Amino acid sequence: MINQDFNNVLELIQAFPDQQSCIDHLEELRWNGNVVSPFDPTSKVYDCKGNKYKCKNTGKYFNVKTNTIFDNTKLPLQKWFLAIWLVTSHKKGISSIQLGKDIGVTQKSAWFMLSRIRKCFGIDDNEKLQNEVEADETFVGGKNKNRHADKKFHGTSDDKAPVLGMIERSGKLKAMQVPNTTYETLAAEIMKNVKESAKLYTDEYTSYKRLKRVYDHKVVKHSRKQYVKGRVHTNTIESFWAILKRGIFGIYHFTSKKHLQLYVDEFVFRYNTRQGSETERFNLFLQNTENRITYKELING
Structure with missing residues (x-):
């Protein structure tokens, strides 16, 4: 099943006609025949009936959904698979209202599903960016009445939050919400994520x-209407900002500062997997579903 391609929604539904086919696919992706206990990875595991397993060292029972976004869900896995397919394949994302209509659940259920799905998008291999790297910051949120000229304001406004992005030319993108845009904050993130040997391009x-x-640092002066100077520009990262903002404003309309990083991770995931197929993106996500968030955590605050 792992090597099977699903080129559209119909093929996805045909590939996973029932709950068991979804479970089999998850087990193959997560364990590949070597079941590992989520309670004690070193423990021997006993195969029980009904897709259940028992951890010898802890005596606890589990299945492939334990400690994942599917844990304790009352919705069938077919609906989850379809939701994941729709979220990962739509370039600008999908709203909870539209998702609810598409898979036949309430808007509240769809919102909770989307929130759990977004929690798993933050896949980071900790590998630093290198070669030619563009860095830039932007502000994301509602109308920013306090927005300044030439980025002289170092803090956050009441309705916008700063996001820093770094992208390796022809490589990966990293983006994160930051508390402010001071040198100390931006430099710390850049040095954490970009190799010192890289050529760094900013405004x-x-x-x-x-x-x-620290870096071989080159600058383009936007205030003088200079946007490209040979290989020096920030057009690549700015193109990503355009995709992110069109998605948030056009599809989601609003996001709070509390959940902004989840939305940023969603768009980063799609960008970094843009060269792969829809199936590869779908399976990659299913291999990273252990970052679970509860409904109480979502609504708290």
């Missing part, structure tokens, strides 16, 4: 100036 924002002490 002339003052918080980037001292990075020349």
